[in-house]
Amino acid sequence: MREAGPKARIRIRSLAWLAVLAGACLMHAASAVSFPNSEHESRAMLTIGESDNGRTLDIGCGESVRVSLPENATTGYRWTIDRYDERVIEAIASEAAYPASALGSGGEVAFTFRGKNVGSGEITLKYWRHWEGESSVRARFRVRLNVHP
Numbered sequence: 001m002r003e004a005g006p007k008a009r010i011r012i013r014s015l016a017w018l019a020v021l022a023g024a025c026l027m028h029a030a031s032a033v034s035f036p037n038s039e040h041e042s043r044a045m046l047t048i049g050e051s052d053n054g055r056t057l058d059i060g061c062g063e064s065v066r067v068s069l070p071e072n073a074t075t076g077y078r079w080t081i082d083r084y085d086e087r088v089i090e091a092i093a094s095e096a097a098y099p100a101s102a103l104g105s106g107g108e109v110a111f112t113f114r115g116k117n118v119g120s121g122e123i124t125l126k127y128w129r130h131w132e133g134e135s136s137v138r139a140r141f142r143v144r145l146n147v148h149p
Helices: 006-034
Strands: 045-048 056-060 064-071 078-084 089-097 107-115 119-128 139-148
Touching: 045 056, 056 064, 064 078, 064 119, 064 139, 078 089, 078 107, 107 119, 107 139
Parallel strands: 045 064, 056 139
Antiparallel strands: 064 107, 078 119, 089 107, 119 139
């Protein structure tokens, strides 16, 4: 086997950098696809949880609501967005936090939504095993947002 010359080494390095950059672009694109229009900053953030299930909340256009719920993904059950009124509300982000390092320990998941247009819309989340379908839904979380100017 012969050693690659200087031109071949430059081409190999260039291809390696292109692969790294392409991977970074794909990761960025995947995160951008999940929650459109996430580049806008919100004016205020309201955090709600389990005890707020079924409530109706008033927020201003551009204000955000963070829904934080307990979750133990090791059981296979996860909270996911079931639906929300896209005319009035936009999904901004979701993030899971599992602070304990013990196997099987729970944590919480948070979904952030923002009022984008004046009106009223509902957010529905479900706690389920996606591979088992709708029959596996163990809980639902609903909140109605009245978005005002």
